[in-house]
Amino acid sequence: MPTPADDAPPIEPIEPIEPIEPIDTGDLRALFSRCGWFNALAPEHQALVVAQSHAEHRDAGDWVARRQAPSEYWIGVHRGLVKLAIYNASGRGCTFSGVPSGGWFGEGSVIKRELRKYDVIAIQRSLVLFVPTTTFHALLDSSLPFTGFVIRQLNNRMGEFIASIQNSRLLDVNARVAQSLAQLFNPDLYPDTGATLAISQEELGMLVGVSRQRINQALQHLERLGVLGVAYNQITVVDLPRLTAFGMEQI
The missing domain is CATH 1.10.10.10 (Winged helix-like DNA-binding domain superfamily/Winged helix DNA-binding domain)
Structure with a gap:
């Protein structure tokens, strides 16, 4: 990784997929309580995350987020597996990374408020958490534990991508x-x-x-x-x- 992708999903625009079943606030708090960064937040910041975020189910092959779309959410995988990839007009693609349960991604584009750099597709049926960009920035501005987490996350993600390029070309x-x-x-x-x-x-x-x-x-x-x-x-x-x-x- 990054690696050629064998099978590209359809590249024509599709409508966002609705949640398969509703997830209420109590369940949402329980989902976030599995995240170390969430448990490190002050109570008022935890309440902000739960009030403004949501969770959705995705089946294998479903889109989670689209390349060149606004980065409206910081995204986490509560359960399942997704891949980060890009595809060209002919359907040829390149997979950057897989993100299993417990992983979060997309903080770079969210910080810069830029268009997303890659497509995100579910490989397995997945339960995905969405934290709005505005909420992410509010935490970044007011929560030292969250800022520390994001710095470590960016550092680890950079190391992962450097290793991926090295491995795909030399191994x-x-x-x-x-x-x-x-x-x-x-x-x-x-x-x-x-x-x-x-x-x-x-x-x-x-x-x-x-x-x-x-x-x-x-x-x-x-x-x-x-x-x-x-x-x-x-x-x-x-x-x-x-x-x-x-x-x-x-x-």
Whole structure:
């Protein structure tokens, strides 16, 4: 990552997808209470977030946000998996990153109030949190804990993207698969991942930009080395330091 995207979604404009089921304020607070940055806020700032934000369900293949649209929200994944990608008019694409449960993204464009730089598409059925840009800026102006979180988030995200460019250009496929997985287990960006990630080989292929068959070969190789365990639609990391270091001697 960034990697060529195998299958581009339709690029013609579509209407925003409505929430599949309503989420009331009490449930919304419970969703945000899973976020470390939210729990660090003062009570009045927590109340502001809950009052002005909302959550929506997205099915696999649904748009979450569109490239070149105003960055109206800072976006988080409560449950599921989304990818950040761009597509050209012919449908060719490039995937920048996957964002699993617990991840937040888009703060750069929200801070600058600019058009979004990439499309956001659900890879799995996902429950997505939306914090309005105005709320984000209000927190940035008045909450020291939130400002600290955003600075750390930007630093970690920059490191992820630099590594993604490096890996996509210099590593073989086995190493690219390992590094793409290691990014999804980054505890600073994705604290809710745990040791096991619910992801199919086809979904991982969408992130890495290679076929499901080639993903299967790479996962079998990593499993034989004792780095991870593979089961139906899930991957368990046995040795995260080894996974993170795998293939880096190629650079």
